Amino acid sequence: xxxxxxxxxxxxRYASRELGRRAAAFTAVDSxxxxxxxxxxxxxxxxxxxxKSSVALCLACLEPxxxxxxxxxxxxxxxxxxxxxxxxRPKLQIVFQDPATSLNPRWTVGExxxxxxxxxxxxxxxxxxxxxxxxxxxxxLGAEYxxxxxxxxxxxxxxxxxxxxxLILEPKLLILDEVxxxxxxxxxxxxxxxxxxxxxxxxLAYLFITHDLRMAAHLADEIAVxxxxxxxxxxxxxxxxRGARCAETQNLLGASLVDRETEAVRxx
Ligand SMILES: Nc1ncnc2c1ncn2[C@@H]1O[C@H](COP(=O)(O)OP(=O)(O)OP(=O)(O)O)[C@@H](O)[C@H]1O
Ligand SMILES: [Mg+2]
Numbered sequence: 514x515x516x517x518x519x520x521x522x523x524x525x526r527y528a529s530r531e532l533g534r535r536a537a538a539f540t541a542v543d544s545x546x547x548x549x550x551x552x553x554x555x556x557x558x559x560x561x562x563x564x565k566s567s568v569a570l571c572l573a574c575l576e577p578x579x580x581x582x583x584x585x586x587x588x589x590x591x592x593x594x595x596x597x598x599x600x601x602r603p604k605l606q607i608v609f610q611d612p613a614t615s616l617n618p619r620w621t622v623g624e625x626x627x628x629x630x631x632x633x634x635x636x637x638x639x640x641x642x643x644x645x646x647x648x649x650x651x652x653x654l655g656a657e658y659x660x661x662x663x664x665x666x667x668x669x670x671x672x673x674x675x676x677x678x679x680l681i682l683e684p685k686l687l688i689l690d691e692v693x694x695x696x697x698x699x700x701x702x703x704x705x706x707x708x709x710x711x712x713x714x715x716x717l718a719y720l721f722i723t724h725d726l727r728m729a730a731h732l733a734d735e736i737a738v739x740x741x742x743x744x745x746x747x748x749x750x751x752x753x754x755r756g757a758r759c760a761e762t763q764n765l766l767g768a769s770l771v772d773r774e775t776e777a778v779r780x781x
Contacts, residue, residue: 516548516584517686517718518572518605523581523591525567541567543742544581549686552712554719556729556750558765559739565722568739569690572720573607574598585686603629606679610691612671616663622649623659626678633682648677652707669700673707680711690722705732726765730754738762 525542542564549555557565570576571591572583578591590601609615616625627645630636636644646656652673663671672692679687689708693701709732711717723729729736729750736753738746740761746753753762 514550517551518720519548519582519584520568520572521546521582521584523568523571523583524579525564525571525576526579540742542571545739545742545744547737547744547747549718549720550734551685551718552716553735554712554721554733556721556723556733556736557739558723558726558729558736559761560724560765560768563739564742565739566690569607569688569720569722572686573605573688574602575607603633603682604684605686605688606682606684607688607690608672608675608679608692610694612668612675612695613663615675616671618663620662621659622654622661622663622666622674625663625674626681629678629682644681645677648681649674651680651711652677667700668696669704672696672704676704676707676711680715683715684717686718686720688720688722691724693728694723694725701728708732724765724768726754726762726768738765 523542523545524540526538526540528538545564545568547555557568559565567576571578574590574593581591583590586601586604588601590598593601620628623642623645626648627641630641630644642659646659649656649658654670654673654677658666658670658674663674666674693704696704705728708719712719719732721729721732726736733750735748736750737744738753738759738761740759746759746762748756754766
Protein backbone atom coordinates (compact mmCIF):
# COMPACT_ATOMS: atom_id res chain seq x y z
CA UNK A 514 0.00 0.00 0.00
CA UNK A 515 1.22 3.50 -0.88
CA UNK A 516 1.59 5.84 2.11
CA UNK A 517 -0.67 8.91 2.24
CA UNK A 518 2.32 11.01 3.18
CA UNK A 519 6.05 10.38 3.13
CA UNK A 520 8.37 12.80 4.88
CA UNK A 521 12.07 12.60 4.04
CA UNK A 522 14.85 14.32 5.96
CA UNK A 523 12.69 17.26 6.96
CA UNK A 524 14.66 20.16 8.42
CA UNK A 525 13.13 23.33 9.86
CA ARG A 526 15.29 26.20 11.06
CA TYR A 527 13.98 29.42 12.53
CA ALA A 528 15.91 32.64 12.13
CA SER A 529 17.14 33.76 15.54
CA ARG A 530 15.03 36.46 17.11
CA GLU A 531 17.97 38.19 18.76
CA LEU A 532 18.00 41.77 17.54
CA GLY A 533 21.10 43.38 16.16
CA ARG A 534 23.10 40.18 16.27
CA ARG A 535 23.65 37.61 13.60
CA ALA A 536 23.18 34.56 15.82
CA ALA A 537 22.97 31.12 14.19
CA ALA A 538 19.52 29.94 13.12
CA PHE A 539 17.78 27.57 15.53
CA THR A 540 17.16 24.04 14.26
CA ALA A 541 13.72 22.98 15.51
CA VAL A 542 13.37 19.92 13.24
CA ASP A 543 16.48 17.97 12.34
CA SER A 544 16.32 15.42 9.53
CA UNK A 545 12.97 13.85 10.39
CA UNK A 546 11.58 11.01 8.21
CA UNK A 547 8.36 9.00 8.47
CA UNK A 548 5.38 7.86 6.44
CA UNK A 549 1.72 7.17 7.23
CA UNK A 550 -0.46 4.56 5.51
CA UNK A 551 -4.09 5.24 4.55
CA UNK A 552 -6.46 4.64 7.47
CA UNK A 553 -3.65 4.49 10.03
CA UNK A 554 -2.31 6.69 12.81
CA UNK A 555 1.23 7.76 13.56
CA UNK A 556 1.63 9.38 16.96
CA UNK A 557 4.38 11.95 17.28
CA UNK A 558 5.27 12.25 20.96
CA UNK A 559 7.91 14.27 22.75
CA UNK A 560 8.48 16.78 25.50
CA UNK A 561 7.65 20.46 25.10
CA UNK A 562 9.88 22.19 22.55
CA UNK A 563 10.99 18.97 20.83
CA UNK A 564 9.71 20.21 17.45
CA LYS A 565 6.35 18.44 17.07
CA SER A 566 4.31 21.51 16.10
CA SER A 567 7.05 22.64 13.75
CA VAL A 568 6.69 19.34 11.88
CA ALA A 569 2.90 19.84 11.82
CA LEU A 570 3.15 23.38 10.45
CA CYS A 571 5.57 22.32 7.69
CA LEU A 572 3.27 19.45 6.64
CA ALA A 573 0.24 21.77 6.57
CA CYS A 574 2.13 24.29 4.37
CA LEU A 575 1.84 26.88 7.14
CA GLU A 576 5.62 27.24 7.59
CA PRO A 577 8.25 27.11 4.84
CA UNK A 578 10.52 24.06 4.96
CA UNK A 579 14.28 24.61 5.27
CA UNK A 580 15.15 21.36 3.47
CA UNK A 581 13.81 17.87 2.84
CA UNK A 582 10.77 16.50 1.06
CA UNK A 583 7.12 15.99 1.93
CA UNK A 584 5.54 13.61 -0.58
CA UNK A 585 1.76 13.91 -0.65
CA UNK A 586 -0.66 13.21 -3.46
CA UNK A 587 2.18 12.55 -5.89
CA UNK A 588 3.90 15.86 -5.24
CA UNK A 589 6.63 17.26 -3.02
CA UNK A 590 4.59 19.71 -0.97
CA UNK A 591 7.77 21.27 0.43
CA UNK A 592 8.76 22.48 -3.03
CA UNK A 593 5.42 24.07 -3.98
CA UNK A 594 4.90 27.80 -4.24
CA UNK A 595 2.31 29.52 -2.03
CA UNK A 596 -0.15 29.48 -4.94
CA UNK A 597 0.46 25.83 -5.87
CA UNK A 598 0.09 24.72 -2.25
CA UNK A 599 -3.48 26.05 -2.19
CA UNK A 600 -4.54 23.09 -4.33
CA UNK A 601 -3.02 20.62 -1.83
CA ARG A 602 -4.14 22.17 1.45
CA PRO A 603 -7.78 21.00 1.35
CA LYS A 604 -6.64 17.37 1.41
CA LEU A 605 -4.37 17.86 4.38
CA GLN A 606 -6.04 19.54 7.32
CA ILE A 607 -4.77 20.53 10.74
CA VAL A 608 -6.61 20.85 14.06
CA PHE A 609 -5.02 22.69 16.97
CA GLN A 610 -5.04 22.33 20.74
CA ASP A 611 -7.17 25.28 21.67
CA PRO A 612 -10.40 25.66 19.70
CA ALA A 613 -11.20 28.78 21.75
CA THR A 614 -8.54 30.67 19.81
CA SER A 615 -8.75 28.82 16.48
CA LEU A 616 -12.50 29.44 15.98
CA ASN A 617 -13.67 32.94 15.06
CA PRO A 618 -15.77 34.08 18.06
CA ARG A 619 -18.01 36.36 15.96
CA TRP A 620 -19.11 33.66 13.55
CA THR A 621 -21.85 31.08 14.02
CA VAL A 622 -20.92 27.42 14.17
CA GLY A 623 -22.54 26.94 10.75
CA GLU A 624 -20.37 29.68 9.23
CA UNK A 625 -17.23 28.29 10.86
CA UNK A 626 -17.78 24.73 9.67
CA UNK A 627 -18.70 25.80 6.11
CA UNK A 628 -15.95 28.40 5.71
CA UNK A 629 -13.53 26.13 3.80
CA UNK A 630 -16.26 25.76 1.15
CA UNK A 631 -16.32 29.54 0.69
CA UNK A 632 -12.60 29.62 0.09
CA UNK A 633 -13.08 26.92 -2.51
CA UNK A 634 -15.74 29.12 -4.15
CA UNK A 635 -19.01 28.57 -5.99
CA UNK A 636 -20.95 26.62 -3.40
CA UNK A 637 -24.47 28.04 -3.00
CA UNK A 638 -25.60 29.28 0.43
CA UNK A 639 -28.16 26.56 0.82
CA UNK A 640 -25.74 23.79 -0.01
CA UNK A 641 -23.18 25.25 2.39
CA UNK A 642 -25.73 25.16 5.19
CA UNK A 643 -26.72 21.59 4.38
CA UNK A 644 -23.14 20.43 4.30
CA UNK A 645 -22.40 22.22 7.56
CA UNK A 646 -25.37 20.42 9.18
CA UNK A 647 -24.14 17.06 7.82
CA UNK A 648 -20.63 17.83 9.05
CA UNK A 649 -21.91 18.63 12.55
CA UNK A 650 -23.93 15.44 12.64
CA UNK A 651 -20.83 13.46 11.78
CA UNK A 652 -19.12 14.76 14.94
CA UNK A 653 -22.15 14.16 17.15
CA LEU A 654 -23.67 17.66 17.13
CA GLY A 655 -27.20 18.30 15.83
CA ALA A 656 -28.33 20.98 13.37
CA GLU A 657 -29.50 23.02 16.38
CA TYR A 658 -25.85 24.03 16.86
CA UNK A 659 -25.68 25.79 13.45
CA UNK A 660 -26.70 29.19 14.84
CA UNK A 661 -24.69 29.06 18.07
CA UNK A 662 -21.39 30.84 18.63
CA UNK A 663 -18.16 29.32 20.00
CA UNK A 664 -18.59 31.07 23.38
CA UNK A 665 -21.86 29.19 23.91
CA UNK A 666 -20.15 25.79 23.58
CA UNK A 667 -18.15 23.61 25.96
CA UNK A 668 -14.50 22.83 25.25
CA UNK A 669 -15.36 19.38 23.92
CA UNK A 670 -18.11 20.76 21.67
CA UNK A 671 -15.73 23.39 20.32
CA UNK A 672 -13.20 20.71 19.49
CA UNK A 673 -15.98 18.77 17.70
CA UNK A 674 -16.72 21.91 15.65
CA UNK A 675 -13.03 22.27 14.77
CA UNK A 676 -12.95 18.64 13.62
CA UNK A 677 -16.14 19.06 11.55
CA UNK A 678 -14.57 22.08 9.86
CA UNK A 679 -11.36 20.17 9.12
CA LEU A 680 -13.37 17.34 7.52
CA ILE A 681 -15.66 19.39 5.29
CA LEU A 682 -13.33 19.32 2.28
CA GLU A 683 -12.88 15.55 2.66
CA PRO A 684 -9.16 15.44 3.45
CA LYS A 685 -7.03 12.29 3.33
CA LEU A 686 -4.83 13.28 6.26
CA LEU A 687 -5.67 15.02 9.52
CA ILE A 688 -2.88 16.54 11.57
CA LEU A 689 -4.07 16.64 15.18
CA ASP A 690 -1.78 18.87 17.25
CA GLU A 691 -2.52 18.26 20.96
CA VAL A 692 -6.26 18.27 20.23
CA UNK A 693 -7.07 16.51 23.52
CA UNK A 694 -4.64 18.35 25.81
CA UNK A 695 -6.92 21.23 26.80
CA UNK A 696 -9.86 18.93 27.64
CA UNK A 697 -10.92 17.24 30.88
CA UNK A 698 -10.04 13.59 31.21
CA UNK A 699 -13.57 12.24 30.53
CA UNK A 700 -14.05 14.52 27.50
CA UNK A 701 -10.64 13.44 26.18
CA UNK A 702 -11.96 9.89 26.03
CA UNK A 703 -15.09 10.96 24.13
CA UNK A 704 -13.16 12.92 21.53
CA UNK A 705 -10.59 10.11 21.22
CA UNK A 706 -13.43 7.66 20.49
CA UNK A 707 -14.92 10.08 17.95
CA UNK A 708 -11.55 10.24 16.18
CA UNK A 709 -11.40 6.44 16.03
CA UNK A 710 -14.95 6.24 14.61
CA UNK A 711 -14.24 8.91 11.99
CA UNK A 712 -11.06 7.18 10.96
CA UNK A 713 -12.91 3.88 10.44
CA UNK A 714 -15.80 5.49 8.57
CA UNK A 715 -13.75 7.75 6.32
CA UNK A 716 -10.46 5.86 5.98
CA LEU A 717 -8.51 8.88 7.24
CA ALA A 718 -4.83 8.90 8.09
CA TYR A 719 -3.85 10.75 11.28
CA LEU A 720 -0.69 12.38 12.48
CA PHE A 721 -1.55 12.51 16.18
CA ILE A 722 0.70 14.87 18.11
CA THR A 723 0.84 14.61 21.88
CA HIS A 724 3.12 14.64 24.90
CA ASP A 725 1.01 11.86 26.44
CA LEU A 726 2.54 8.52 25.52
CA ARG A 727 -0.42 6.61 27.04
CA MET A 728 -2.93 8.42 24.81
CA ALA A 729 -0.61 7.85 21.84
CA ALA A 730 -0.56 4.13 22.64
CA HIS A 731 -4.36 4.09 22.84
CA LEU A 732 -4.91 5.77 19.46
CA ALA A 733 -1.93 4.99 17.26
CA ASP A 734 -0.64 2.13 15.15
CA GLU A 735 2.87 3.47 15.30
CA ILE A 736 4.73 5.86 17.59
CA ALA A 737 7.64 8.18 16.81
CA VAL A 738 9.38 9.78 19.78
CA UNK A 739 10.92 13.23 19.19
CA UNK A 740 13.63 14.86 21.23
CA UNK A 741 15.43 18.10 20.35
CA UNK A 742 14.24 18.06 16.76
CA UNK A 743 15.09 14.44 16.00
CA UNK A 744 13.11 11.21 16.00
CA UNK A 745 14.97 9.14 18.60
CA UNK A 746 12.75 6.06 18.58
CA UNK A 747 10.08 4.81 16.17
CA UNK A 748 8.02 1.64 15.81
CA UNK A 749 4.82 -0.27 16.50
CA UNK A 750 3.04 0.76 19.71
CA UNK A 751 3.74 -2.50 21.57
CA UNK A 752 7.41 -2.38 20.65
CA UNK A 753 7.85 1.17 21.91
CA UNK A 754 5.98 0.55 25.17
CA ARG A 755 7.70 -2.74 25.90
CA GLY A 756 11.13 -1.69 24.75
CA ALA A 757 11.35 1.99 25.72
CA ARG A 758 15.01 1.93 24.81
CA CYS A 759 15.56 5.67 25.02
CA ALA A 760 15.73 7.73 28.15
CA GLU A 761 13.37 10.19 26.41
CA THR A 762 10.71 7.49 25.98
CA GLN A 763 11.13 6.31 29.57
CA ASN A 764 10.72 9.90 30.77
CA LEU A 765 7.54 10.27 28.74
CA LEU A 766 6.18 7.02 30.12
CA GLY A 767 6.98 8.23 33.62
CA ALA A 768 5.34 11.60 32.94
CA SER A 769 2.10 10.12 31.68
CA LEU A 770 1.92 7.88 34.75
CA VAL A 771 2.22 10.99 36.90
CA ASP A 772 -0.54 12.64 34.77
CA ARG A 773 -2.80 9.69 35.56
CA GLU A 774 -2.08 9.91 39.28
CA THR A 775 -2.83 13.63 39.50
CA GLU A 776 -6.06 13.03 37.54
CA ALA A 777 -7.01 10.29 40.01
CA VAL A 778 -6.33 12.61 42.94
CA ARG A 779 -8.38 15.38 41.32
CA UNK A 780 -11.31 13.06 40.76
CA UNK A 781 -11.38 12.02 44.41
N1 LIG B 1 8.37 30.92 14.98
C1 LIG B 1 9.42 30.50 15.70
N2 LIG B 1 10.57 31.22 15.74
C2 LIG B 1 11.64 30.79 16.45
N3 LIG B 1 11.67 29.65 17.17
C3 LIG B 1 10.56 28.89 17.17
C4 LIG B 1 9.37 29.28 16.46
N4 LIG B 1 8.43 28.33 16.64
C5 LIG B 1 9.01 27.41 17.45
N5 LIG B 1 10.27 27.73 17.76
C6 LIG B 1 11.19 26.94 18.61
O1 LIG B 1 11.35 25.66 18.02
C7 LIG B 1 11.38 24.65 19.02
C8 LIG B 1 10.31 23.62 18.73
O2 LIG B 1 9.04 24.22 18.91
P1 LIG B 1 7.69 23.44 18.64
O3 LIG B 1 6.57 24.37 18.87
O4 LIG B 1 7.78 22.76 17.32
O5 LIG B 1 7.75 22.33 19.81
P2 LIG B 1 6.61 21.33 20.33
O6 LIG B 1 7.23 19.99 20.40
O7 LIG B 1 5.38 21.49 19.54
O8 LIG B 1 6.37 21.86 21.83
P3 LIG B 1 5.01 21.85 22.71
O9 LIG B 1 4.83 20.43 23.21
O10 LIG B 1 5.30 22.81 23.82
O11 LIG B 1 3.87 22.29 21.84
C9 LIG B 1 11.21 25.36 20.35
O12 LIG B 1 12.47 25.51 20.94
C10 LIG B 1 10.63 26.70 19.99
O13 LIG B 1 11.03 27.69 20.90
MG1 LIG C 1 3.41 22.09 20.00
